[in-house]
Amino acid sequence: MARRLFRWRCGADFIAVKEAPTTQVERVLLRKGSSIVIGIDEVGKGAWAGPLMIGAAVLSRDVIASDDASALMGGARDSKQLSEVKREEMFDHVAATCAAWSIGYVTHAECDALGMNAAQRLATKRAIESLAKQIDVSKATAVIDGRWDFVSPHISQVVTQVKADASVLSVSAASVLAKVSRDRMMREYANDYSLWSFETNKGYPCPKHRTALQGYGPSALHRTSWAFMENFVPWLSRQSAYQLGHSQHEPQSQLEFRSA
DSSP, X not given: OOOEEEEOOSSTTOOOOOSSOBSHHHHHHHHTTOSOEEEEEEEOTTOSBSOEEEEEEEOOHHHHHOXXXXXXXXXXXXXXXXXXXXXXXXXXXHHHHSSEEEEEEEOHHXXXXXXXXXXXXXXXXXXXXXXXXXXXXXXXXXXXXSSOOOSTTSSSEEEEETTHHHXXXXXXXXXXXXXXXXXXXHHXXXXXXXXXXXXXXXXXXXXXXXXXXXXXXXOTTBOTTSTHHHHHOHHHHHHXXXXXXXXXXXXXXXXXXXXX
16 A cells, blocks of 8 residues: 655644644544554653653544543543653553553664664554554554654554644553653663662753763663763763774774764
C-alpha cells in the first residue's frame, strides 16, 4: 500500500486545540476507512540520560464514539500538562481502557550510537511491533504530534498534527503511558545511580543535575555524545584532547576514532 502523509493545517481542515483532547480526528479517520487509529507519542528526547520511549495507544470504538471520551479515559491529556502524581493515578485506568497499547524504547547507548532521529525511529518500530502482536495494524492510521513523520514505513498512513498530544485523545493516552513507563524506569535506575537524582529529574536538565555532572561526571546512563557534556563536564573534553595528542605518537594502526 502506498504511504499517505497528511498534515492538519490552519484553515478549513484545522482542528483547534481544546481544553481537553477529543476523538474528533479518530472519528474522521475511521469514517474515511482506517481500520484502527493509533496515537503515538515520544518522551525522553530532551533528556540527558536514560532511554527515549515511544507510546502507542488505540482507543476502543465505544470511547471514540462517546460524547465524553476524555472522562472515559480517566482525564488523559498531554502528559506535560499533568503532575507526576496525577499521571500515576490515571495510568492503570488509561491502560485498561485502551483497546490496545504498547511501549517501545531505545537505550542511552543506542541514542549515542545511532543519533536521535534514527533512535526515535527504532523505538517507534519496536512499539509498533509490540502493538502488532495484539491487533492487526496493516490498515491502521497513525496520528503523531508535530510535523516530522518518524513512523513510516511501519504504518502505511500517517497523520501529523501540531499539538496532537494535547488535542487528539489517542495521542494523549500514548503520552501518559509512555511518560509514566519511563518515569518508573528512571526511578528504578536511581537506586543504582543516586548521585544524579534520577528519581526527581528523570534524566532531564535541571540545576541539581548540572551540579552532579560537574561534580561527579556522567553516569553509565548518560548520553555522552551530546553537546551538553562539553558545557557541563569540560574536564572530560580536555582529557579526551590530551589522550588524542598522546595517541598521535603511536602507530596509525592502533588509533581508533569514534564519530559523535
